[in-house]
Amino acid sequence: MPEDKSEFLKGTLDMLILKIVALGPIHGYAISQRIQQISRDFFQVQQGSLYPALHRLENRGLLGAEWRATETGREAKFYSLTKKGRKQLDAEMASWERISDAVALILRTAE
Amino acid sequence: MPEDKSEFLKGTLDMLILKIVALGPIHGYAISQRIQQISRDFFQVQQGSLYPALHRLENRGLLGAEWRATETGREAKFYSLTKKGRKQLDAEMASWERISDAVALILRTAE
DNA sequence: CATATACGCCTAGAACAGCTAGGCGTCAAG
DNA sequence: CTTGACGCCTAGCTGTTCTAGGCGTATATG
Numbered sequence: 001m002p003e004d005k006s007e008f009l010k011g012t013l014d015m016l017i018l019k020i021v022a023l024g025p026i027h028g029y030a031i032s033q034r035i036q037q038i039s040r041d042f043f044q045v046q047q048g049s050l051y052p053a054l055h056r057l058e059n060r061g062l063l064g065a066e067w068r069a070t071e072t073g074r075e076a077k078f079y080s081l082t083k084k085g086r087k088q089l090d091a092e093m094a095s096w097e098r099i100s101d102a103v104a105l106i107l108r109t110a111e
Numbered sequence: 112m113p114e115d116k117s118e119f120l121k122g123t124l125d126m127l128i129l130k131i132v133a134l135g136p137i138h139g140y141a142i143s144q145r146i147q148q149i150s151r152d153f154f155q156v157q158q159g160s161l162y163p164a165l166h167r168l169e170n171r172g173l174l175g176a177e178w179r180a181t182e183t184g185r186e187a188k189f190y191s192l193t194k195k196g197r198k199q200l201d202a203e204m205a206s207w208e209r210i211s212d213a214v215a216l217i218l219r220t221a222e
Numbered sequence: 223c224a225t226a227t228a229c230g231c232c233t234a235g236a237a238c239a240g241c242t243a244g245g246c247g248t249c250a251a252g
Numbered sequence: 253c254t255t256g257a258c259g260c261c262t263a264g265c266t267g268t269t270c271t272a273g274g275c276g277t278a279t280a281t282g
Contacts, residue, residue, distance in 0.1 A: 010121035
């Protein structure tokens with residue numbers, strides 16, 4: 001019986017990525033670092049989750065991509081939020097609020 | 112493009128079920144009604160999600176099951192929380208707190 | 223009387239997200 | 253020279269959920 005080591009709420013990754021990108025253009029590798037850092041090492045985004053997610057979001061027109069050079073001189077794919085992505089982020093954040101409220105409602109039900 | 116109608120956070124269903132059952136022995140059909148009712152019609156548990164979930168939980172030894180009669184005289188399968196299920200529920204609730212806190216942390220990050 | 227609706231259980235199949243576990247190439251440090 | 257960080261990627265498995273059916277009984281409604 002395997003314990004769940006890596007905790008991640010399915011369905012929230014896209015939102016978290018959009019939110020990070022909303023802070024400014026950033027490349028994939030840095031996104032995962034940023035998420036991990038801001039969440040105080042709680043979330044660890046696996047690359048096998050990250051890159052497919054980025055491609056999904058790009059294909060859906062929520063992210064724009066552009067190859068540019070990093071501060072350290074490397075080539076990297078920088079993502080930025082499109083207008084559509086902005087809307088989607090807002091919607092998902094509102095949705096998250098409603099959902100987590102509803103969950104809290106149930107969890108705090110005592111008979 | 113269609114909005115997502117049915118909102119449900121993958122991975123929370125088991126926890127919600129355990130929580131409802133923790134309130135007292137209850138049968139499947141009533142569980143879905145209870146979840147819907149407590150969440151003020153926000154969550155609608157599909158039967159195709161509900162019953163497989165119940166079987167999973169029973170197989171994992173988190174729920175015990177017993178056929179009994181309803182108040183209205185029908186036969187129904189009443190589930191109750193096992194000791195192991197209680198522990199699991201506590202763990203999942205704690206986990207939910209940590210996760211939702213971490214998500215909130217990211218969502219509230221402003222640069 | 224017929225038939226629809228609620229109750230109450232179930233399953234098979236598809237869809238989809240995420241993880242595992244690989245791979246590639248470059249550069250700096252030891 | 254080899255390890256590790258950087259930075260990208262993919263194929264395939266697993267697991268949860270939804271869709272869309274099915275079954276049987278009771279009660280209400282036309």
